[in-house]
Amino acid sequence: MIEGLKDKVAIVTGGGHGIGKTYCLGFGRAGASVVTADIDGPAAEAVASQVAKETGAKSLGLSVDVADEESTKAMAAATIERFGRIDILVNNAAIFATIPMNRGGIETIDPKEWDRLMAVNLKGLFFCSRAVLPAMRARKSGKIINISSSTVFSGSAGRIHYVTSKAGVIGFTRTLAREAGEDNIQVNAIAPGSTLSEENPTEDILRFRRLQVQGRALRRVQMPQDLVGAVLFLASGLSDFMTGQTLSVDGGAAMR
Numbered sequence: 001m002i003e004g005l006k007d008k009v010a011i012v013t014g015g016g017h018g019i020g021k022t023y024c025l026g027f028g029r030a031g032a033s034v035v036t037a038d039i040d041g042p043a044a045e046a047v048a049s050q051v052a053k054e055t056g057a058k059s060l061g062l063s064v065d066v067a068d069e070e071s072t073k074a075m076a077a078a079t080i081e082r083f084g085r086i087d088i089l090v091n092n093a094a095i096f097a098t099i100p101m102n103r104g105g106i107e108t109i110d111p112k113e114w115d116r117l118m119a120v121n122l123k124g125l126f127f128c129s130r131a132v133l134p135a136m137r138a139r140k141s142g143k144i145i146n147i148s149s150s151t152v153f154s155g156s157a158g159r160i161h162y163v164t165s166k167a168g169v170i171g172f173t174r175t176l177a178r179e180a181g182e183d184n185i186q187v188n189a190i191a192p193g194s195t196l197s198e199e200n201p202t203e204d205i206l207r208f209r210r211l212q213v214q215g216r217a218l219r220r221v222q223m224p225q226d227l228v229g230a231v232l233f234l235a236s237g238l239s240d241f242m243t244g245q246t247l248s249v250d251g252g253a254a255m256r
């Protein structure tokens with residue numbers, strides 16, 4: 001277990017399902033208090049109950065739309081009201097598996113879908129980070145971890161809006177790192193490889209995930225648990241002199 005997270009307060013957006021849920025449980029096991037924020041409110045509450053039951057951590061589930069600034073302000077206010085501070089924000093919510101996106105070529109993407117995807121995957125980081133920064137700046141301490149994707153390094157045909165949004169996450173991370181550094185706030189990103197995050201994967205999905213193994217140095221399917229160590233590291237004091245960086249956690253698919 002990574003030490004130094006005991007009694008820290010962590011918000012995980014998109015924590016109601018998939019990889020975000022695994023981050024919530026990881027923070028709980030590390031002794032942090034966990035806020036699970038998700039547009040799927042019942043799922044957020046279910047994960048919060050699971051975190052409390054399985055790890056004994058203090059937890060809170062919130063219904064939050066990261067693309068709505070008022071909703072993200074309410075998320076920060078509810079966290080401070082319940083726990084008194086915000087130490088860590090994991091910007092994980094995205095249109096990915098739970099909210100289906102068009103996986104066709106550029107000609108088939110509806111501009112409205114492009115806009116909604118950018119609103120969640122990019123503007124969501126902007127709103128959530130702005131919502132928590134005042135509390136972090138006041139304490140001269142904080143960790144913001146943004147979830148990008150390894151698709152940024154290789155391209156991934158059939159979801160140009162998604163990959164473009166995840167490339168934006170890296171520029172956002174570098175710039176916010178420069179802006180927030182003066183208040184001792186570290187901002188880093190993680191680029192996960194193709195991860196079996198689906199709760200009820202179909203045969204097609206399983207086949208797709210297995211296919212990704214071929215391009216990796218480590219020859220197995222990536223699971224949500226494979227990402228938890230990197231998130232806890234970037235949330236902990238072990239990474240206090242690291243900021244503006246993107247860690248690839250993909251079994252050695254992209255080597256940069």
Ligand SMILES: NC(=O)c1ccc[n+]([C@@H]2O[C@H](COP(=O)([O-])OP(=O)(O)OC[C@H]3O[C@@H](n4cnc5c(N)ncnc54)[C@H](O)[C@@H]3O)[C@@H](O)[C@H]2O)c1
Pocket residue numbers: 013014015016017018019020037038039040064065066067091092093094095096097098099120147148149150191192193194195196197198
């Ligand atoms: N699974 C992969 O292969 C993979 C690879 C690289 C990066 N990622 C990234 O990792 C993160 C998690 O991926 P996942 O596979 O667990 O996806 P997922 O679709 O299972 O989970 C995304 C979560 O975000 C929530 N969400 C969606 N829109 C929201 C909104 N407007 N406000 C609040 N919550 C919202 C969903 O309800 C869901 O709980 C995403 O940022 C994704 O882009 C995933």
